[in-house]
Amino acid sequence: MYDVAIIGAGVIGCAVARELSRYDLKVVLIEKDTDIANGTTKANSAIVHGGYDAKPGSLKARFNVEGNAMFDEICKELDVPFQRIGSLVLAFDHEDVQAIQELYDRGVINGVPNMEMLDREQILALEPNLNKDIIAALHAPTAGIVGPWELAIAMAENAIENGVELKLEHKVTQIEKLENGYGISTDKGKLKAAYVINCAGLYADEVHNMVADPSFRIIPRRGQYNVFDRSVGDFVKKVIFQCPTKKGKGVLIAPTVHGNLIVGPDAEELDCKESIETTMEGLGFIREQGKKSTEKVPSHAIITAFAGLRATPSTGDFIVEELTEAKGFIDVAGIESPGLTAAPAIGVYVLELLKNSGVILKEKESFNPIRRKAIRFMELTDEEKAELIKRDPRFGRIICRCESITEGEIVDIIGRKAGALTVDGVKRRARPGTGRCQGGFCGPRVMEILARELEMDITEVLKDRRGSYLLTGPTKVDTGIEESFDAVAAAKEL
Structure with a gap:
């Protein structure tokens, strides 16, 4: 019997697991896939948002600002690449100026520090490659860039070092309410837990529906990106946003923590929660939209493209709450952008919900927040x-x-x-x-x-997920000769 079972090992589930590993609890982290961070966490913009975009009073606004402030310490403890480089939201006309002024005002209410409005000369002094017809921008110096999957992996690794158990390739198929806790069935067996944290990302609504009536839907929203060679990684120094729309924060241009450049995403609502293929239309769209920020996008240096799915909630805000009809079951759902930024703060908040639900949180004297440094x-x-x-x-x-x-x-x-x-x-x-x-x-x-x-x-050996085999057998005649030269020669003789 586990004290707490966490379903989903994306960045949110891993953040919750690390926070719980500070306490004397028996915790299991359950993931349906072959690895940590294999969903939305591995395919996003890798941005630590400032916090001016979310509606004041929303969970998005609260956890964005709180989470942003936690990144320096967490990334230092876990040896995760993070750079606080700042962001710009560009304005090209009077309507855009009004929009970024509204963002500034929101940011003030949300508690975002050190924001400022810049004029054309100030913008181009910071970013000379941007279009000269920009007239203003909102500068948020607390924004940054991070390695998203590195963060999730590091949090999981640290959690496991502090006692959390990880079960990969365990797809949850059924959850049963018990007299004291829950019975969780997976395709690899069954387990029991007193409390369950639903961090299942795109599938959080389906996991929720295993214990309660439907109360929200998760809508998969695909975003496609281009990644550029490191030779153009310094094309911009900050995260460059366009004015946001109802579908998202627009096409951004940003450096990555590893020295590349990224441009994207588009936003396309889908029915399928596994549609991570790229399309000519989507990639064409982000290239054209990117030109609004700069005509100088170095398209010759594109080295790859990818697509990710965002878990967009029907409620319009993050869902982080204990179910009234299922005591001890906590939804952490609909964590779309700025979910990566919010992850550390959400992890802390889940502890509050557990404590209010009756969990006794006794700190471990042996807890070690420091992850062994990666060898670079x-x-x-x-x-x-x-x-x-x-x-x-x-x-x-x-x-x-x-x-x-x-x-x-x-x-x-x-x-x-x-x-x-x-x-x-x-x-x-x-x-x-x-x-x-x-x-x-x-x-x-x-x-x-x-x-x-x-x-x-x-x-x-798999490329990634179940069934993604790269080899099915030998491509040359097996002669039993180890040296490739002799093997080829023997094959020719046959």
Whole structure:
């Protein structure tokens, strides 16, 4: 019997898990997929929002501002890349100026610090690549950029180090109310928990409906992005927004914490909660809309495109509450933008709800908030590199040439708590495959390392989700000869 079961290991579920790991509780984090952060968390704008956009008095407004203020300490503790670079919302005409003035006024009410209105000269002094017909902008210096999946993975890793149990590939199929708590059925077995936290993202409405009458819907809203090579990563220094609409914050242009440039998203409501394919229409739209901010978008440097789904709630606001008809069951649902920013504050608030529901929160003396630092070989001094290679020669073997990632780094992230189990899992943790060739050269080597470290046949290695096998068998005749030259020669003779 667990004290608390968390359903969903996106950034929200991981934030809740880490907060709960501070206390003397038996906690399990349940995820239907093959890895942490495999839904909305892995495919978004990676922005830490200032907090001026949300309606005053809403949960979005509260948790955005509270969460934003927590990022410096959390990212330092967990060794997560984060930069507080600020954002600009651009105005091109009088109507836009009125709109950004309204955002400024909202921000003041919401408690966003240090905002300012800039004129054209001030804007272009900060961002010379923007269009010259801009007339004003709202500057929010507290906005920033972060590694979203790195944050979720780090929080989960730290939570597990402090006692939380992780169950991957456990899809919840049924929840039964018991006399004391809940029985949770998954496709891998059953478990019991006194309290349940529903952090199921796009599927939060379906999980809610397992214990209560429907009270909200989650609408999948697809957003598509282009990612640009690091050679143009300094094209803009800040997050560049256009005036928001009812469908979102518009097409943004921003640097990433890893030195790339990102442009997107569009906003398309869908029926399917798994439609993460990109489309020519969507990518064309973001390229054209991006030109409104700057005609100089370096389209020649695009290296990849991706799409993500936002969990848009029918209620118009975050849903974070205990159900009146199901005591001990807490919905954390509809966490669309600015959900990434809000995640740390939501984690703290869920503790308040649990405490009010009767959970006794006794702090652990052994809780350690510090995650072991990731090894980033190319950031070390020459002396540190030499010492590391002396201890482990695998740090002297470059696997990903685009990003200069070593075998030692890949082995390290496979062996950690909540370590990588798939090719994309390695990519999210150590970055091989994120450069210009997009894994064209390093992919096979990553597969070999995964197979070796996890003691599996290489044909069992997944790209990402269940069934995403990359190999089905040999492509050459199996001669039993190890050397590729002899194998090819033998095949020709046959």
